[in-house]
Amino acid sequence: MASTDATVFIVDDDEAVRDSLGLLLRSGGYRARCYGSAQEFLKAFDVRDQGCLVLDIRMPGMTGLDLQKHLEEIGCNIPIIFITGHGDIPMAVEAVRMGAIDFLQKPFSDEELMSRIADALDVAARQREGELERMDILDRVETLTAREKEVMGQVVQGKANKVIAADLGVSQRTVEIHRARVMEKMQANSLAHLVRMVMVAEAE
C-alpha cells in the first residue's frame, strides 16, 4: 500500500463517475478527494499537498488540459492521470506530451487505474525526495561565504587550486583552505559528490 500521506485528487464533472472513482480508490486503500470542476480543485489545492491528480480531460469551463497547463505555470508538478472518453485520443496524447503520467480511456479496468495511481504516487514521492534533497543542498550553500561560493564555482569546473588562486588573486594556500571549508560545509565526501550537489542546486 502506498504511503498514507498521499492523496488522490479526482476532478470530473460527472458526479457518478467521480463518486464511483472515489469509492474505487478507497477500495484500493487510497485517500481520495473529489472535485466537480478545475476551479473547485484549485480553490482547495495547496501546492504542498502530496499525491496525484485523476483528471477528466473533457469538462465544461476549464478543461483538463487547461488545468494541466495552469498547474505547470504555477510551478506545480503534481503527477496527472487523464481520464478520456471515446475519441479523445489526440487530446490525451497532447496531455502526455505535456507531462501527464498516462491516460485511461473509459471504461477502464480497476487494475489499470490502480497501477497508474501507484506509478503516479511513486513519481510524486520521488519528486518530493528530490525536492527535499535540493532544499537541503541549498541550505548548505547558504552557509558558504561569498569567497567560498566563488571557490566552489571554480572547483566544480575542475580547475586546479593554482589556477583558481591566480584567477582570484589569492595564494594557493588560501584556495586550499577555502576548498576544505566548502567540502566540509557541503558535507561532500568527494569532488564528484560536490559537483552533483551543485547541479541539483542549480536545477530549475
Add this chain to the structure above:
Amino acid sequence: MSTPGTKSRPRAAASSATLPQAFAGSQLATLLNATPDGIVLIDAQGIIQNFNPGAEKIFGYAAAEVIGRNISLLMPEPHRESHDGYLQRYSDTGEARMMRAPREVEAQRKGGKSFPAEVSVGEVLTDGAPYFIGIVRDMTERRAAEERLRKVEANLLAAQTLAHVGSFEGPWPGPGEFFWSEELLRIAGLPADDAPPSMEHFVQAYVHPEDRGAVRVSLERAAREGRSGQVEHRIIRPDGQRRHLQTIHQVVTDARSGERRIQGTSLDLTQRREAEEALRRERDRAQRYLDLVNVLIIAVDRDGRITLVNREGCELLGYPEDELVGKDFFAACQPPGTAGRARILFEEALKGRIDEFSLIEGPVLTRSGRTRRVRWRNQFLRDDSGAVTGVLSAGEDVTEQRETEAQLRQAEEELRLIFRRAPVGMATLSAAHGVDGHFLSTNQAMCSMLGYTETELLGKSMRDLTHPDDVGDVAEQLDSLFSGSESVKHETRYFRKDGRIAHALVHHSLVADSRGRPLIIISQILDRTDVVEAEMEARQQRARLAHVARLGTLGEMAAGIAHELNQPLAAIANYTRACQRLLSMGEIDPEELSDVMGRVTGQARRAGDVIHRLRNFVRRQTTERRPHRVNDLVEEILPLVELDARSHEVELVLELSEDLPRVQCDGIQLQQVLLNLTRNAVEAMNPVESSKRLTIVSRLHDAESVEVRVEDTGEGVPDDLVEQLFEPFFTTKPEGMGLGLSLSRSIVEAHGGTLRYDSRPGGGSVFSILLPTAPEEE
C-alpha cells in the same frame, strides 16, 4: 456732138447740126444704132423719115413699118391732134415751139399700149427743108421706180410711226435749218408746225439734264471720229412727259462743199423700257418669291434647256444663275446613268404620252459631282395658243428626307428584327379594353414560351392566357398604367397551350396618342418558368438537404450519445469493482453496499435513458413512408457523395437499373443509410493507394425486392470481425463511433428489408440493402 464715140449720154437738147452731116457719116449711124434712146426723124408734115434701133425697141415697130407714116402713129389718141397743131403752127408762123427741154409725154407702142416717155425735140434744116428729130426715152421703169420709192417713203413714215423711230437731219454743229421727221416731232411732243430745233437746242432744251453729258459726248465723238454713235437717253417733253430714246447718229461731210451735217434716228424706247421695267419688277417679284420659297424652281424649254432657275435651284445645283440658264438640263444636271431615261421621259411627257409626269422623283447631279434626290412637281408651260413651250418644275430636295426615311426603314427593320428575335417575349396589345385587349403582335420568344403560333395568339386577350388567380393583379397593374405610370412590372402566370403553367416577369409600357389616350401596350415577357421551377426545385432540394444534413447531426449526436453512455457505464464499472474489492477485504458493510448498488442501478437507468434518447432521435427522423424510386434517392444524395469521393480521390461509378419498381420507404432515412454506407466505403479506401472506386448499384433482386449495393475497393473486413460488424459500438475506424452500421441495419430492417455485408471478389466490401417493393398503385 464734135466728139463722136463719147459715152456721155446724149441729152435731149436742140442741135443746130446739119442733117446730112448728121446722117451721112458712118460714125453717126453707128451712134444712132448703139444708143438705147429712140431717135425718130420726121419732116415738117410729120412723116417719119428715119427710125433707129433704139426706137424700134421702145415702140415695138420695125423701122420699115413706120418710115413714111405720120408720127401720130406713135402717140395715143388725145395727143395726136395737138401734135399736128404744133406742126401746122410751125408751118404757118415758123415759130418753133419745140420742146427743147425734155418733157414727159404719153407715147404709144405697137399694139396700142401707151407708156410714159421723155421726149426732146430738135429742128434740123436740110437743103432748106425743116426736119424735126425726136429723142425718146422709155420712162416706164423710172416711173415704176419712182412709184416704188414713194411707197417706200410712205412705208418708212408708217414704219417710223409704228416703230416709234423718228429721224433728223441737219447741219453740224449748226446753226442752220434742221429736218425732223413727223414721228420724231410726235415722239418729242413738239407741234408739227413749229420749226424743228437744232441739235444743240434740242439737247439743251429737251434732253434730261442727267443724260445731256452722255449725249454730248456721244455726238462729239461721232463727229470727231466720223463714225456712227449710239446713245440712250431720256427727254423731257414740253408737256412734262418723259421718254426714253435710243438715238443713232452720224456726222457726214459733204465732199463738194465741205459742209458737215448730222443725221440720225431716235427710237422711242419708252414703252419698251416701261414694259421692261414692269417685266423686271414682275420678274424680280417672281424671282424674289421663287427665291424665298424653299423649293428649287427650274423651267426648261421643249429642248430641255433651262430658261429659269431660282436661287434655291442654283444653290442646290451649285452653279451661278447665268451659267445655268441656257444649259441643257439633262446633260448638265442629270447623273450619267439616268440622264438618257430622264430625257426620254421628258420628251414622252411633252408628247402627252405620260400621265404621271406631274409628280416625279429622281436624282440631280450637282456641279461638284454629288447626287441629290429631288421630288419634282411639273407643270407644262403653254403659249397663248395652248401649245406646250416647256416645263416648269418645282423641286424639293428630299435627299436627307429619303436618307432619313431609309435610316428609319432600316431602324424599323432592325427594331422589327429585334422584336421578332428578342430572346425575351414581346407583344403589343390593344390598350382599349384593359386585360381583355387582344394581342396585336407577338414575337417568336413569346410564341415558344406559350406554345402557340403567332396566329393563335393574335386572337387572344391577356385574360385568355393569364392564370385566373392572377387576372385581378394584371388588371390592377394595367389600371395603374392607364392612370399615368410610365411602365409597370409584375409577375404572373400564364397557361401554355399544353396546359402547363409558365411563370413570367412582365413589363408593360403604354403608348398613347397625342391626346394621351392609350393606344397600345408594349409588353416584355420574361419567361421565368425555369427560374421559378429551379427555385422550387432548390427549395425542395434544400429541404432534402436539411434532412440529409441531419445525417451528419446523427454522427455528432452519436458521438455525444456515446460520451453520455460512457459516463454511466464507467461509473457502474467503478462502483462494482470497488464493491468487489471492498467485499474481498471485508471493508464494506451491507448497508453501504446496498447504497452503492443503488448508485449502480441509477447509473444503469441513466444509460438506459441515453439509449432511449437515441431511439427517440432516430424515431424523430421518421416522417412518412411512401413509394420511392431508389434511383431518385441515390441521385439526390449524389452531390454529397461526389464531394466526398472527389475529396478522397475516389472514382464514383453508378450502375443504376432503369424502370425498377418503387420501394415503400422513408426516403430520408434510406438516404441516411446510403450516405452512411458511402462514407464508410470512401473511408475504407483511405489506406489503399490506387484504384479507389466507389460503385453504387441498383437492380431488381427478385420480384418482391430491390437491391441497392455500395461497393468499395478497400481492404475489406477481416473475417474475424465480420460477425461484429453490425453490433453497436463496433468500429474499425480510429475515430468511429461504431453506431453507423448498427443504426443503418435497424433502419433498413424497420422497412422490412435487410442490410448485408459481403467481401468483394478482388478485395473490398459490398454492402447490399434489400428493400421490399411497394404494392403497385392502381
